[in-house]
Amino acid sequence: MSTPPVPVAELHDVSKSFGPVQALTDVSLRLIPGQVHCLAGENGAGKSTLIRVLTGALRRDGGRYEIEGEPVTTPTPAHMRAAGVQAVYQELSLLPHLSVAENLFMGRLPARAGVLARGDLRRRARTALDEVGLQDLSPDAIVERLPAATRQLVEIAKVLTADAVKVIVFDEPTTALTEAESAHLMEHIVRLRDRGVAILYVTHRLEEMFEIGDWVTVLRDGGLSEAGPIGDYDEDRLIAAMVGREVSSLYPEVHRDAGVPMLRVRGLRRFERSPSIDLDVAAGEIVGIGGLLGSGRSGLLLSVFGAAPTAAGRVEVEGRRVRPGGPRTMMSAGIGLLTEDRKVLGLLPELSIRENVTIASLRRDSRRGLLPGREQSQEADRLLDSLRLRAGSYDQPVSTLSGGNQQKVLLARWLLTKPKVLMFDEPTKGIDVGAKGELYAVIGDLAARGLGIIIVSSYLPELLGLADRILVMRDGAIAGELGRSASEEDVLHLASGDGGKAAAGAADAVADDGTEEADRDS
Amino acid sequence: MIPKLIWREPIPTTTITSGASAASGAGGTAPAAARPRRRVVTLGDITGRESGGLVVLLVAVGILTLTSNEFLTTGNLSNLARQVAIFGIIAVGELLVILTAGIDLSVGSVLGLSGCVTALLLVRGMPILVALLLGVALGTVLGAINGLLVTRAKLPPFIATLGMLGIARGATLVITDAKTVQGLPTGFQTIANGTVLGIPNLLIIAALVTVVAWFLLTRTVFGRYVYAVGSNPESARLAGVPVRTVTISVYAISGLLAGLGGILLTSRLGAGIPTAGTGFELNAIAACVIGGASLFGAKGSAIGAATGALIMGVLNNxxxxxxxxxxxxxxxxxxLILVAVGFDQLNARRAASSG
Structure with a gap:
């Protein structure tokens, strides 16, 4: 570090807003050849926005962007690729049905007079694959049949086939990989670094940053929190830099007493070899489930609801065992599920608001297969009114509503079934702040009325603000349980699994604290 | 694609109208206060998505009344009714399948097979009622097989019913040796050719089928489930809709109505014709589409399908x-098909941009 290194790509005070929401505020970033630059931050801190500005997928509102000292004026993805900025995404961009070679050179396949030059293609693919250590992989292999790690490497090989790669962005590349595969990938990244490529590495796994990072930039709420050599940090300092925020008062301040057990799940396994999961929810209790993306939270809810196949386990509602029989059975037993992806797994877009609300309760209130009468639709209307749904008419198609209002429609659907346990998967995803507060109030209210509530959320303040108890999942298993007084750091520690036993011990301690505090309250 | 990581982008909420907040302010006990704002009553409000079809039908009837002396005669009208009736019955069955975002290409072949099987049974001396029921049952079973292929074997509806189209037609040709089945009892022939109070039986049956289907779709839980499955089968399943049963049922009903159509056609022609019903599936689909059904599911009505069939009949006549x-x-x-669907797309886009 005797002479100051020259950055290959540099962002200066870059800002970006989506309507009223400021996603990035005056963020600066210097990518230096031969360095792995880690980008840290919670979900929603602005990491992805920053990456998209860098790769040209988004246009910045303000600030400067320079590549090798030249200002970038037309940041389009094609232009940025040509300038040497490439990205490897968590969700791969390969075409699954085509061969490896075709994928590597898609868009610029070697051809003579429109006829594919197969020999040439294969030769060039061979070279590219050798470069990432895939000597054994045939260029003719079909991408779909390759394991995730190999696909990831093919993706990297594809990035490297571009001329003059200067910057590679890795966006959570290890999410879908096993430990061994991740380690392998790390080696490749180090090799790329040694070749003088500037690397921006985004991950939720703290240990990976310490393993390969040279420099770290921490984002928080769209702004720059801290930046410095990774050597200056330990995990606690890094997490503190990521979090460093108070839990806002959006959340209902209620003290509830957990009542009788409503839901008991014992030994639930999604597949033969997946970890066994136990889960309890009492009446009036809000149980939060935290964890990283892909840690198995949504899968757990779907399994409990009978919508995803399970290999083993028993589910009891109010002490009575419910035999697995799909969502219908669980629904009749008193369980409701509000899914994360409302469009794909929730709404019936062509149907009206009222029809969307009543669909789950038609059978219960029906006589001889006829549609239930006016009482049901009036009850639905009352629910919608009490949830303050904003709509011109409850007869309009549900697809005309905004995200927050669609969520209210789904909530009304489940409330109409008079459930005993309600499960929410990322209830406030895509919902603006105002509607969020309302939703939190309703959830608190439902718990106070004696429902058992489960909430899966990636948004830690929400999880901490709402839940009485937090289960943290990691790799499909429950990594630990935290009490009401848990901090974001505790959740992150458990979720990213650093420190192994130490973290679990800490979690126990925190859980103990939690119960003590609860005792004091009561 | 990085959807899971993106910043929670704001989604604009509809503005809070003072009326709505006042209603909800009353602690949720306010009566259904959602009143439609600034509505202009249009033909579409009264008749729904069939309105376009009804307009076309009225215009066509008007023009024909003015230009042809024969159109508005009892003879021609009852002739028209006979032509359209079987067609309408098939179209209503097809509609149910289309509402679930499926398609049934086998209705024409199933019609042919049911008709010929019934004819053969009658020729062998089976009582009319038994032969009739067996014919309808055959259609129902073939339809249910379509449904099982779609739900259990997970075949795309297009492929499952395309296979059935070939099988049923081939089977018809095999059992009849490609020859017309003749010598049907006159009692059987009066079913389709008779009248009640001057109204052709066929028209009565078709009207009955349409009304029953209309009732099924608009007044029963099953009907609502049909629309739900067509709208989004995964969402429907998670809301406790028995998606599989509903899907199998609509194909079975489509088969049942195709079987009924086959018997009525055999009765009307007084013979079992092995090639009867060839191409009916496309006409049935056309009738549904002209009557406002969407091949993407969840949009359409029984009245619309019947109107569509009527339009095509009137145009031919x-x-x-x-x-x-x-x-x-x-x-x-x-x-006409292109215009009908084109208008629908235009309307949808206009609604989307103004909403």
Whole structure:
């Protein structure tokens, strides 16, 4: 570090807003050849926005962007690729049905007079694959049949086939990989670094940053929190830099007493070899489930609801065992599920608001297969009114509503079934702040009325603000349980699994604290 | 694609109208206060998505009344009714399948097979009622097999019913040896050719089928489930809708109505014709589409399908009366389908941009 290194790509005070929401505020970033630059931050801190500005997928509102000292004026993805900025995404961009070679050179396949030059293609693919250590992989292999790690490497090989790669962005590349595969990938990244490529590495796994990072930039709420050599940090300092925020008062301040057990799940396994999961929810209790993306939270809810196949386990509602029989059975037993992806797994877009609300309760209130009468639709209307749904008419198609209002429609659907346990998967995803507060109030209210509530959320303040108890999942298993007084750091520690036993011990301690505090309250 | 990581982008909420907040302010006990704002009553509000079809039908009838002396005669009208009836019955069955975002290409072949099997049974001396029930049952079973292929074997509806189209037609040709089955009892022939109070039986049956389907779709839980499955099967499943049962049922009903159509056609023609019903599936689909159904599911009505069938019947009938070349009529109906769907798309886009 005797002479100051020259950055290959540099962002200066870059800002970006989506309507009223400021996603990035005056963020600066210097990518230096031969360095792995880690980008840290919670979900929603602005990491992805920053990456998209860098790769040209988004246009910045303000600030400067320079590549090798030249200002970038037309940041389009094609232009940025040509300038040497490439990205490897968590969700791969390969075409699954085509061969490896075709994928590597898609868009610029070697051809003579429109006829594919197969020999040439294969030769060039061979070279590219050798470069990432895939000597054994045939260029003719079909991408779909390759394991995730190999696909990831093919993706990297594809990035490297571009001329003059200067910057590679890795966006959570290890999410879908096993430990061994991740380690392998790390080696490749180090090799790329040694070749003088500037690397921006985004991950939720703290240990990976310490393993390969040279420099770290921490984002928080769209702004720059801290930046410095990774050597200056330990995990606690890094997490503190990521979090460093108070839990806002959006959340209902209620003290509830957990009542009788409503839901008991014992030994639930999604597949033969997946970890066994136990889960309890009492009446009036809000149980939060935290964890990283892909840690198995949504899968757990779907399994409990009978919508995803399970290999083993028993589910009891109010002490009575419910035999697995799909969502219908669980629904009749008193369980409701509000899914994360409302469009794909929730709404019936062509149907009206009222029809969307009543669909789950038609059978219960029906006589001889006829549609239930006016009482049901009036009850639905009352629910919608009490949830303050904003709509011109409850007869309009549900697809005309905004995200927050669609969520209210789904909530009304489940409330109409008079459930005993309600499960929410990322209830406030895509919902603006105002509607969020309302939703939190309703959830608190439902718990106070004696429902058992489960909430899966990636948004830690929400999880901490709402839940009485937090289960943290990691790799499909429950990594630990935290009490009401848990901090974001505790959740992150458990979720990213650093420190192994130490973290679990800490979690126990925190859980103990939690119960003590609860005792004091009561 | 990085959807899971993106910043929670704001989604604009509809503005809070003072009326709505006042209603909800009353602690949720306010009566259904959601009143539609600034509505202009249009034909579409009264008749729903069939309105376009009804307009076309009325215009066509009007033009024909003015241009042809024969159109508005009892003879021609009952002739028209006979032509359209079987067609309408098939179209209503097809509609149920289309509402679930499926398609049934086998209705024409199933119609042919049911008709010929019934004819063969009758020729062998089976009582009319038994032969009739067996014919309808055969259609139902074939339809249910379509449904099982779609739900259990997970075949795309297009493929499952395309296979059935070939199988049923082939089976018809095998059992009849490709020869017309003749010598049907006159009692059987009166089913389709008789009248009640001057109204052709066929018309009564078709009207009955349409009304039952209308009732099923608009007044029963099953009907609502049909729309739900067509709207989004995964969402429907998670809301406790028995998606599989509903899907199998609509194909079975489509088969049942195809079987009924086959028997009625055999009765009307007084013979079992092995090639009867060839191409009916496309006409049935056309009738549904002209009547406002969407091939993406969840949009359409029984009345609409019947109207669509009627429009095609009237156009054919009028073409004959006015001595228009039948080939041009085919072109005309083709254009009508494109215009009907094109208008629908235009409306949808306009609604989306103004909403």
């Amino acid at each position: 009028g073409g004959n009366l006015l001595a228009i070349n039948a080939f041009y009529l085919q072109i005309g109906i083709g254009v």
